[in-house]
Amino acid sequence: MAEQTTQIAHPLEPFLRKTTIPHIWCPGCGDGTILNSFVTALKELEVNLDKIAVISGIGCIGRIAGYTNTDSFHTTHGRPIPFAVGVKLANPELNVIVISGDGDLFAIGGNHFIHAARRNIGIKVICSNNFNYGMTGGQQGPTTPLASRTATTPFGNIEHPFNLVHLAAASGAVYVARWTTLHVRRMTESIKKAIQKEGFSFIEIVSPCPEIYGKASKIGTAMDFMNWFKKASVIQNFSDPAQAEITAEKIPVGEFVDVEKPTFEKLLREMTAQAQGKVTGGA
Amino acid sequence: MSEKNKAILTGRHFFSGDLACAEGALAAGCRFFGGYPITPATEIAERMARRLPQVGGTYIQMEDEIASIAAVIGASYAGLKAMTATSGPGFSLMQENIGLAVMTEAPCVIVNVMRGGPSTGQPTMAGQQDVMQAKWGSHGDYEIIALTPSTVQEAFDLTIEAFNYAEAYRVPVMIMMDAIVGHMWERVTIPPADQIKIVNRKKPQVPREKYAPFKPDEDLVPPMAVFGDGYHFHATGLTHDEEGRPRTESIKTQQTLVQRLCDKIRKNADKIIQIRETMLDDAEIAVVAYGIEARAAWSAVRKARNAGIKAGLLRLITLWPFPEKQVAEVAKKVKTIVVPEMNYGQLVREVERAAKTTPVTFLSKLGEEPHKPEEILEAIKGGKH
Amino acid sequence: MRLEVRIAGFGGQGIIRAGLIVAMAASLYEDKNAVQTQSYGPESRGGSCRSEVVISDDEIDFPKVTDPDILVVMSQAAYTRYAGTLKSGGTLILDPDMIPQQQTMHDKRIYKVPATKMAEELGKTIIANVIMLGALTSITRIVDAEAMKKAILSNIPKGTEKLNLDAFEKGYEYGKKVLEESNA
Ligand SMILES: Cc1ncc(C[n+]2csc(CCOP(=O)(O)OP(=O)(O)O)c2C)c(N)n1
Ligand code: SF4
Ligand SMILES: [Mg+2]
Numbered sequence A: 001m002a003e004q005t006t007q008i009a010h011p012l013e014p015f016l017r018k019t020t021i022p023h024i025w026c027p028g029c030g031d032g033t034i035l036n037s038f039v040t041a042l043k044e045l046e047v048n049l050d051k052i053a054v055i056s057g058i059g060c061i062g063r064i065a066g067y068t069n070t071d072s073f074h075t076t077h078g079r080p081i082p083f084a085v086g087v088k089l090a091n092p093e094l095n096v097i098v099i100s101g102d103g104d105l106f107a108i109g110g111n112h113f114i115h116a117a118r119r120n121i122g123i124k125v126i127c128s129n130n131f132n133y134g135m136t137g138g139q140q141g142p143t144t145p146l147a148s149r150t151a152t153t154p155f156g157n158i159e160h161p162f163n164l165v166h167l168a169a170a171s172g173a174v175y176v177a178r179w180t181t182l183h184v185r186r187m188t189e190s191i192k193k194a195i196q197k198e199g200f201s202f203i204e205i206v207s208p209c210p211e212i213y214g215k216a217s218k219i220g221t222a223m224d225f226m227n228w229f230k231k232a233s234v235i236q237n238f239s240d241p242a243q244a245e246i247t248a249e250k251i252p253v254g255e256f257v258d259v260e261k262p263t264f265e266k267l268l269r270e271m272t273a274q275a276q277g278k279v280t281g282g283a
Numbered sequence B: 001m002s003e004k005n006k007a008i009l010t011g012r013h014f015f016s017g018d019l020a021c022a023e024g025a026l027a028a029g030c031r032f033f034g035g036y037p038i039t040p041a042t043e044i045a046e047r048m049a050r051r052l053p054q055v056g057g058t059y060i061q062m063e064d065e066i067a068s069i070a071a072v073i074g075a076s077y078a079g080l081k082a083m084t085a086t087s088g089p090g091f092s093l094m095q096e097n098i099g100l101a102v103m104t105e106a107p108c109v110i111v112n113v114m115r116g117g118p119s120t121g122q123p124t125m126a127g128q129q130d131v132m133q134a135k136w137g138s139h140g141d142y143e144i145i146a147l148t149p150s151t152v153q154e155a156f157d158l159t160i161e162a163f164n165y166a167e168a169y170r171v172p173v174m175i176m177m178d179a180i181v182g183h184m185w186e187r188v189t190i191p192p193a194d195q196i197k198i199v200n201r202k203k204p205q206v207p208r209e210k211y212a213p214f215k216p217d218e219d220l221v222p223p224m225a226v227f228g229d230g231y232h233f234h235a236t237g238l239t240h241d242e243e244g245r246p247r248t249e250s251i252k253t254q255q256t257l258v259q260r261l262c263d264k265i266r267k268n269a270d271k272i273i274q275i276r277e278t279m280l281d282d283a284e285i286a287v288v289a290y291g292i293e294a295r296a297a298w299s300a301v302r303k304a305r306n307a308g309i310k311a312g313l314l315r316l317i318t319l320w321p322f323p324e325k326q327v328a329e330v331a332k333k334v335k336t337i338v339v340p341e342m343n344y345g346q347l348v349r350e351v352e353r354a355a356k357t358t359p360v361t362f363l364s365k366l367g368e369e370p371h372k373p374e375e376i377l378e379a380i381k382g383g384k385h
Numbered sequence C: 001m002r003l004e005v006r007i008a009g010f011g012g013q014g015i016i017r018a019g020l021i022v023a024m025a026a027s028l029y030e031d032k033n034a035v036q037t038q039s040y041g042p043e044s045r046g047g048s049c050r051s052e053v054v055i056s057d058d059e060i061d062f063p064k065v066t067d068p069d070i071l072v073v074m075s076q077a078a079y080t081r082y083a084g085t086l087k088s089g090g091t092l093i094l095d096p097d098m099i100p101q102q103q104t105m106h107d108k109r110i111y112k113v114p115a116t117k118m119a120e121e122l123g124k125t126i127i128a129n130v131i132m133l134g135a136l137t138s139i140t141r142i143v144d145a146e147a148m149k150k151a152i153l154s155n156i157p158k159g160t161e162k163l164n165l166d167a168f169e170k171g172y173e174y175g176k177k178v179l180e181e182s183n184a
Helices: A031-045 A061-067 A080-090 A102-108 A110-119 A164-171 A184-196 A210-216 A222-232 A264-275 B003-007 B017-028 B042-054 B065-077 B088-103 B131-136 B152-169 B179-183 B251-266 B292-306 B324-333 B347-355 B373-382 C015-028 C076-085 C115-121 C125-140 C145-153 C161-183
Strands: A052-056 A071-074 A095-101 A124-129 A175-180 A201-206 A233-235 A251-258 B011-016 B030-035 B058-061 B081-086 B108-116 B122-126 B145-147 B172-178 B185-190 B234-236 B275-278 B285-289 B311-316 B318-320 B336-341 B360-364 C002-010 C033-040 C048-056 C070-073 C091-094 C109-112
Touching (some): A031 A124, A061 A071, A071 B065, A080 A102, A080 A110, A080 B065, A102 A124, A110 A164, A164 A175, A164 A201, A164 A251, A175 A184, A184 A251, A210 A222, B011 B017, B017 B030, B017 B042, B017 B081, B017 B108, B017 B152, B017 B185, B030 B042, B065 B108, B088 B131, B108 B152, B108 B179, B131 B172, B131 B318, B145 B152, B152 B179, B285 B292, B292 B311, B292 B336, B311 B324, B336 B347, B347 B360, C002 C076, C015 C033, C015 C125, C048 C076, C070 C076, C070 C125, C115 C161, C125 C145
Parallel strands (some): A124 A201, B285 B336, C070 C091
Antiparallel strands (some): B275 B311
């Protein structure tokens, strides 16, 4: 090969859509870590980027679809999963990955999550769980801890939060994992696993929102979040999802579910093959 | 049988409006249906559930209508012609994502078999109460195309055309079919496949690096890449530039985009709009009607002619973009206009606006039965003196 | 010429289907235009329901029935509600066992066809609608018997062809008989 001078590019550059960057996230926000981990997984898997579709909803993390150099779609609030279902069923060859927030996926979009998991449609869902609605200024959401202060719980949250790991497992996900943004390596490995797995996969990433939730909850800075994650995280692979509740003292992390089950696409393919022999006439 | 022959049931059939609509979709090349059961549109979903697998397509019953329309937009972006069918309550749930389809220029077809509202209203009874919602239901400024059949044959034909418009203009197209037409059975003739005109979306002619997903051609419609084809493009419901990049603070981008989304329909309105004129040449009184009401009106006009009254019918097939020019021209010729609708006064306002100084008489009907021809005839006679 | 037919009874009697078959026979198996419309309550079983057919040599403008030329009724409620809507000089075909209370109507031609009882004799009450269609065919000649049979055959589950055709014949013959009796 002829010698040539090359500009040194960041190794992840081909995976990012340069034209939309700089991103909108605050300093110390965990969403950048998730993006980094996600594109690292794509790089390490050496997947064909043409066959990846990234779908997100509305929220801070929802902007991620705009930053990945793949086909991508930024849907309405709460609807990335049904949109992704449409993409996946229209072209099952695509690896369809939903990356969105706790509010998007589990409040306004909660119904879609449980049904996509129940059907075992082969989309991969990554949730940035920052315990609040970051984008709209830090309101309470479906994962906000009991008693926590947010913009709309000035006297403390009186709602019980979801245990997302348990919810996903109970809804029928075939792969369920939870990590914090401290666990970059393991998070990346889980994303790789999910991308390669057939069926509905779910990864919860506990993520700091220092700018808003950190202040309201008095958890503090990005560093304080990291210290909390470090102190409280306990790896409990394949432990009971029902016991995986997040508390101030303990964040159970790890892989909780990894099972095999026929996917919707597979059953659909079989049914279609059978039906194609039969044509109902008119009249 | 080839896939195409299985999809297009060439021949004479006896169908309901709902079934004809489903078969029209299949003939147009629809290969994805996402829906949720609701009277009186359920027959469309049931037919698609049986027929789509036979032609290698995908039917999925989603968890609600919000999911249905989201999945339809997703399937459209992944390259399939996609459709959903619902009625008032489901149509209301779909509105936010209809806006998304408009904003991201996703070709898709939405059928609303109209029942009586508001709310759960009268599930098994017909209405024409959603015709303004079709145009104005989602937030922001936008244009869609809405068609309304009066016969079962037209339910078939117009569904094919709906897909063609959706593909040509990259816009959601609605079939606004009152439940009487939806549940009415008539003969439908399905032509041979090679006699059915099919339009497919324009594909990009440039390499990936040069592709700007929202850069329009001269007709104001941008070519559309498909997920998986290697274009690595981004679409968002946020205001975006031609590259698809969010531009949430650029006034100019907002103006350019919103104007183009509206203008691609407004400026092509003459090509899009379909109407039928009957006995209007020498008419002194015109009835303007659509859907099942147009058939009552046709009967009334015939009866009026038999009685020596110079009446004519302007039947609207396209409801949106509203045939403003066509109504205005008729209004200039006649002394008065009668508008019967199965609602409490909706499209009549558009007619009034277009008719300017020509007086308009509105006839309202609520609850299942359309106007009897005699009732419209009375109004025609009333307009005579 | 425009001919209007109304068939009425309660859900589960095959009323809607009967109307469909008449319209289909006229429109697919004879060279006429026909349209069928229907109305039923929110409950698909048990509630009152009616099926209406317009048949014409011309294009049909208004598809709804307003003054029926022919009325077929299979329940008391339907009789009470619709007998008065029949055109003067129109034809009324009714199932007498289902309609204990009848009025005298001098301006209408009335034919009594015990379709439900005859269906019971065939061992299948659900076939009463097809018996009625047989009688309707011979009494009114609304469509040709062959066209009607074709329409019946394309509307029934596989394996029930003989049962349905037998029912049709029974009704047809019964209709012929009552027609002759009334002409006599
Ligand atoms: C239908 C609708 N309702 C409300 C909003 C406003 N909204 C935008 S983002 C958001 C919450 C986002 O929270 P989450 O999904 O947790 O993402 P985060 O910003 O925390 O990353 C809300 C309520 C909206 N865009 N659409
Ligand atoms: S508000 Fe919170 S979640 Fe949003 S970008 Fe800032 S730190 Fe991240
Ligand atoms: Mg959040």
